Structures are given as C-alpha cells and as structure tokens.
Amino acid sequence: MPLDPASPLARLIDGPLRTGRVIWIGLRPARRKAMLAVESAQLDPTEGLIGDHYSSRTGGARHVTLIQAEHLSAIASHLGRDALAPELLRRNIVVAGINLAALKGRHFRLGSAVLEATGECHPCSRMEEILGTGGYNSVRGHGGITARVVEGGSVGVGGAMERMPAP
Template sequence: MMARHARAGRLDWIGLRAERYAPIDIVQSVDVIDTGLVGDHGRAGKRAVTLIQAEHLPVVAALSGHDVIKPEVLRRNLVVSGLNLLALRKGLLRVGDVVLEIHGPCPPCSRMEKELGPGGYNAMRGHGGWYASVATPGRLHVGDKILPV
C-alpha cells in the first residue's frame, strides 16, 4: 500500500535564488545538474533542491493569518501538486526526466518571521516541504509529471 499513489503529481512552479537573500526568479524551465538547479545558489548534496506541496500553501496562509501566500515567499525551488510527498518520506522521485532523491523534511528558517509576520516560523513547521539531491540530471518544465520511482 505504501508504494501506491492515486495518480501522478505535477510540477506547478519553479523558483531560483541567485544569492542567499536575493529575490526569487520564477522560471518555466531549468536545467538540473548534479549539484542542483542551474542559476540557484542552493547547496550541493542532500539539500540541492527544495520542494513544497501546493496543497500546503493554503494551510501555511491560514496558520499565519494570510488569505494567500505566493510560493516565492516560502523560498522553495519547486512547488508540486497531486502527490503526497509525506507518503514518500525518503526515496526517489521522477520529475519529467529528472530523478531526485528525497532526504528529509525541509525545516523553516527564521526568515519566515519576517516574510509571514509573527508566528510565521511555527506556521511553516510541518509544512516546510522536503529537500533532495539530484540522482539523474536533466531539464525540468512547469507541467512535468511527477511519480515515485
């Protein structure tokens, strides 16, 4: 049962951070290399790519007292929908022709207090997404299908 999913997920949004505190650049596609997304300052290794579920954005908004939160506020690289990342825990995820290895939950940073206001850090706890390394490089496009491998 743990390996069954109702349907494929979808890549809804891609964001790149040229520098640590730089504004997010929203793109429709990006090359993925062994160390992460081309044009993103992220770390190589287990935290090369960050993902968050679109379904969690309204939850974070509600918990932080906002009507809507745009993905760039949360500073993750990929927003995905339709596939429960919590059910995957750790493992491989195919996004288009790219394979990512999920390593664990991506905790919020203290910057969420600034971005979301008081309580923003706690609003993100448990909803901060996941971090991953690159198992198979390639190119990502908004609209790509997502499946566990």
C-alpha cells in the same frame, strides 16, 4: 530498523500514489536575494538545480527543495491570509496532487530528472521576518522536502512528478 518489505504496512507505503505536477519553479540567485520564477530549470547530479546559489553547498542532500501547493493554502490559513505567494517560502519547486511525505527515502522522477528525497525542509528563522509574527510556526510541518539529484535532466512548469518503484 528497516521495515519488512512483506509486511502489510510496507505494502500500504508502496501502494499507489497519484502523479503530481509542477506548478511553479523558483531559483535563488544569491543569499537573501528575491527568488526568480522560471518556466523551466536544469538539474545536475553534481551542481543540483542550475542557477540556484544554495544547490551545491550541502554535498547534494539539499540540491532541490520542494513544497506541496496544498500546503501553501494551509500556511496561508495559519497566518490569516487568503493566499501565499510561493516565493515567500523560498522553496524551489511547488507541486500539486502528490503527497511529498510518501516520497520519504525514495527516488522520484521530476520532469526528465531523477531525484531522491533526503529529508524534511524545516522552516528557518527568516519565516518570521518574511511572513511576520507567527510565520515560523505557521510553516512547521508544512515546509516540504529536500532532495538530491541522482540523474540530471530538465523540469518545466506543468511537468510530471512521480514516485519510482521501490528497488
């Protein structure tokens, strides 16, 4: 059942949200291949994240995967590590300063592109392989979100990410 837009909870959910910034971009050139860190990327409504092998295989629901930098620290802590390289989690874009959960079901601007949050990005069984014993459970609840590209554009490291007003 949809939330009444006039309710106090709806007003809180649609309340102010700080603009975030992109701190890392990675492309997966092929299945199980190492991620390639890039300074900028193109996003297309049909193909998704250009250069990423996974982007167009899911009908758009998972064109792009995003994770919060703040969650990298949490995952590292769960693993008993000081830090965690973003490419280990195989997410495309790492952002800082914005709560991705506040984008649920919403459109947001990422650089000059417009995306729609489509769901949570749950860990896969590879997290045990990549991060070691306990890797899967360390990522649970911290895996970020998936998104589809609504309007194409480009994004670069240092670029802004902001939630768009509710329709």
